[in-house]
């Protein structure tokens with residue numbers, strides 16, 4: 001670990017406010033070009049962690065390297081090298097899109113501010129209008145364009161699609177993916193939408209009560225929870241079906257309800273054929289076989305509510 005392959009490396013990052021430990025020792029790494037989502041219930045410590053990583057809040061303990069600079073020793077270096085898109089943005093409604101982009105480009109000493117502004121407008125599908133006249137989705141796209149005007153290797157997005165309709169949300173996701181795919185930009189984002197984390201993120205960190213309690217790709221997290229669920233409907237004797245499946249290692253659990261078998265399996269996509277062959281061999285004809293994965297909502301609820309039980 002370490003070196004230029006990681007744009008964030010944090011160890012034991014903590015923040016106490018008088019009377020409250022908001023973040024209690026967070027370790028995290030983000031690789032170059034990675035899209036990482038930070039999820040957690042209200043008050044979990046997401047914003048506090050994000051504010052520490054973007055130098056807006058000084059950690060009480062711990063250390064981090066962000067975009068190659070030491071967070072505590074060189075906050076100005078971190079600020080120059082990262083992009084930060086705050087919740088709700090900070091733009092002036094009477095200013096126009098072009099002017100705002102040019103100003104931001106000048107602020108970051110981008111070589112040709114007008115050229116850069118035009119390029120970003122084309123890329124984010126924006127025309128030059130007063131910012132106050134933009135739709136919610138266009139405004140968010142402008143916020144992101146402003147955050148990356150200086151081509152940072154890492155951009156922080158705080159709840160990038162909160163309040164947007166599904167279509168505008170999908171549009172923002174498409175732009176975030178393009179940032180990564182075309183420019184290798186790493187993205188660290190907070191979100192309350194599990195569907196967003198699932199669709200957009202390479203990796204997810206789940207934080208609760210100031211600690212990271214789960215981490216992995218969306219698929220890893222779902223698999224770790226309970227495996228996949230295969231539902232098999234049969235016409236004949238369910239006992240016969242159960243016996244036919246008894247020798248399959250990948251089947252962890254079988255529940256029978258009438259003519260329906262609900263199997264908990266490892267890697268459902270890989271064993272579907274094996275499963276139907278075993279049924280064939282046992283002389284059982286399935287009427288239907290369906291594969292379903294647990295959703296990220298299931299994972300999130302299981303992790304955060306088990307934490308509550310443990311603490312109680």
Ligand SMILES: Nc1ncnc2c1ncn2[C@@H]1O[C@H](COP(=O)(O)OP(=O)(O)OP(=O)(O)O)[C@@H](O)[C@H]1O
Nearest residue numbers: 017018020022040041042043044045046047048049
């Ligand atoms: N300036 C502050 N002074 C005192 N306590 C604070 C301060 N900022 C945050 N906290 C507390 O720290 C904890 C974590 O807050 P934080 O805003 O980081 O959570 P969050 O995960 O971002 O929540 P949300 O999803 O609601 O935005 C909360 O209990 C909050 O009340």
